[in-house]
Amino acid sequence: MSDWLKWECAFKDGTTINQFDETGFETTFKIVQEKINEVTVFKLIGNENTYLVNLLNGSISVNNQVIHFFEDPNEHNFRLIFFKRRLVSPPSTSINTDYYLGFQTTINERNQKKLLKITHSKIFLVNES
Amino acid sequence: MASTINWKVYTGSPLTEAPGAGNSAVNVNLLALDIYDSTAGSYAANPISVPAAGSNYSFERVIRAFWTGTFNEVTNVLLWKSSGTLSDAALKIAANVTGTWAPAAQTSGASTFATAAIPTTSGTALNATPAAGSAYPAAGYSKYGVMQLVVPSTVTTPGDIGSQLIRFQWDET
Numbered sequence: 117m118s119d120w121l122k123w124e125c126a127f128k129d130g131t132t133i134n135q136f137d138e139t140g141f142e143t144t145f146k147i148v149q150e151k152i153n154e155v156t157v158f159k160l161i162g163n164e165n166t167y168l169v170n171l172l173n174g175s176i177s178v179n180n181q182v183i184h185f186f187e188d189p190n191e192h193n194f195r196l197i198f199f200k201r202r203l204v205s206p207p208s209t210s211i212n213t214d215y216y217l218g219f220q221t222t223i224n225e226r227n228q229k230k231l232l233k234i235t236h237s238k239i240f241l242v243n244e245s
Numbered sequence: 246m247a248s249t250i251n252w253k254v255y256t257g258s259p260l261t262e263a264p265g266a267g268n269s270a271v272n273v274n275l276l277a278l279d280i281y282d283s284t285a286g287s288y289a290a291n292p293i294s295v296p297a298a299g300s301n302y303s304f305e306r307v308i309r310a311f312w313t314g315t316f317n318e319v320t321n322v323l324l325w326k327s328s329g330t331l332s333d334a335a336l337k338i339a340a341n342v343t344g345t346w347a348p349a350a351q352t353s354g355a356s357t358f359a360t361a362a363i364p365t366t367s368g369t370a371l372n373a374t375p376a377a378g379s380a381y382p383a384a385g386y387s388k389y390g391v392m393q394l395v396v397p398s399t400v401t402t403p404g405d406i407g408s409q410l411i412r413f414q415w416d417e418t
Contacts, residue, residue, distance in 0.1 A: 119247045145418045146317045199320075199416045205327075206252050206308065206411055207270050213247075216416075 118202065118211040121162035121234070127154040145198070155196050160217055160234065167217055167232055167239075171196060176218060176232055178239060185230055194219040197231060218242070248314040248417055254281040255307040255389070258348055273411070275303040275338070275394040277353060295400045303394035304353050307346055310373070310387040310413060321416040322387050323370035326363045329409035333402040337395040338363045338409065342371045346389040359391040367414065374415075387415075 122135045125148050136142050148155065160167040168177045173189040175182050186192060197220055203212045218231030229244040251269035253262050256279045263281035264270060270281065274288035282288050293301050312319060324342060331338070339356060340363035364370050373388040394406065 118249075144315065144317060149317065149418070199418050200247075201414065201416050202248070202250075203412060203414045204250060206310075206413055207272050209250050209252070209269050211247075211250065 118213045119200070120213065120236070121160040121167075121215055123148075123198070124159040124161060125155055126157040127151060128156055129154065148196075152196060158196055158198060158217070160198075160215055163236075167215075167234055169196065169217055169219055169232075171219055174219060174221060174230070176230060176241075178232070183241070192221045192223070194221050197229060216242075248312045248316045248319065251311045251313065253309045253311050253386075255309070255346065256281055256304075260307070260346065270308070273306055273308050273392075275306050275392065275406075277301075277303060279304045279353070289405075293394055293396045295396055295403050296398050298398050300355065300395050300397040302353055302355055302396065305348075305356050305359060306392045308390050308392075311384065312386075313384045317418040319385070319415050319417050320374060321414075322372065322374040323367060323412075323414045324364075324373045324390050325367055325370035325412050326365050327367075327410050327412045329407060331409070332404060332406045333400045335397050335399040335401075336406055337397075338392055339395055340364075340371060340390065340392045342373045342388045342390050344376045344388050346391065355395075356391065356393045359393045363392065363411075367412070370412075370414070373413075387413075 124134045126132045133143055133147060156172050158169050166179055171194040174186045174192055174194045175184045197218045199216050201214045215234040216231050220227055220229045226245060231242040233240040233242050254270045255262055272282055272285045274282040276282060276288040276291040277293045278291040280287060293303050339359040339361060341359040373390060375385055375387055
């Protein structure tokens with residue numbers, strides 16, 4: 117299985133959706149995308165680690181160690197970024213997966229991204245503007 | 246949920262896809278024959294010889310990724326060669342990508358489509374993202390990757406060119 121983290125998502129109305137419910141039923145990320153502007157917190161969990169992006173205050177945390185990027189987060193709109201980057205070498209079908217989790221915000225008409233790149237062995241903080 | 250991937254190789258005109266449904270190609274060897282080298286042995290029996298002048302060429306090797314499984318979107322599909330040194334500096338693997346591939350016939354002459362050397366960094370990789378940008382939520386193909394080995398007369402080290410590590414990357418939700 118190429119996926120090694122699972123997600124949990126909280127919304128402004130207080131509801132939550134987990135990728136897997138207690139019965140093991142899996143929800144697709146499309147459900148989150150349909151309510152993307154309502155997301156407040158998005159987590160990735162696995163290998164005894166938790167990676168979290170808080171879209172209310174523009175922070176990212178790893179195992180409860182929080183990184184804040186803005187002193188005045190209320191002035192910004194933070195938009196979720198989440199995807200899996202797959203890498204394979206044909207003709208192999210064995211897929212390596214890195215996770216990207218973070219947010220984008222617009223400052224002075226320029227988009228800025230704060231992202232975690234999560235690999236099996238390391239975590240990188242990626243800044244893009 | 247996640248995608249799974251199978252490799253498909255194309256030969257002939259009109260194109261024939263191999264291997265069959267549910268199976269993935271076991272190699273993408275470059276050889277002097279327009280066949281899918283299903284045994285990984287045909288390339289040794291059908292080498293591209295060093296010409297006395299000019300260049301000889303492998304047949305264009307045409308591949309696509311075929312995704313199955315469940316996923317929302319596949320984007321940012323990239324193809325490049327990350328490592329592997331050709332056995333002679335004069336050798337070249339040319340490559341290009343296209344959404345449609347319907348030649349009158351595969352060629353063992355110089356490709357008119359795959360002419361530039363395959364990129365060797367992800368930053369300069371070929372973009373093989375399917376035209377629609379995604380295949381949600383059903384199975385779907387990447388663009389065609391077309392590769393050709395160019396063997397000029399200046400090659401002084403004939404023999405196996407060595408394994409080349411081709412990378413194929415995509416972003417998925």
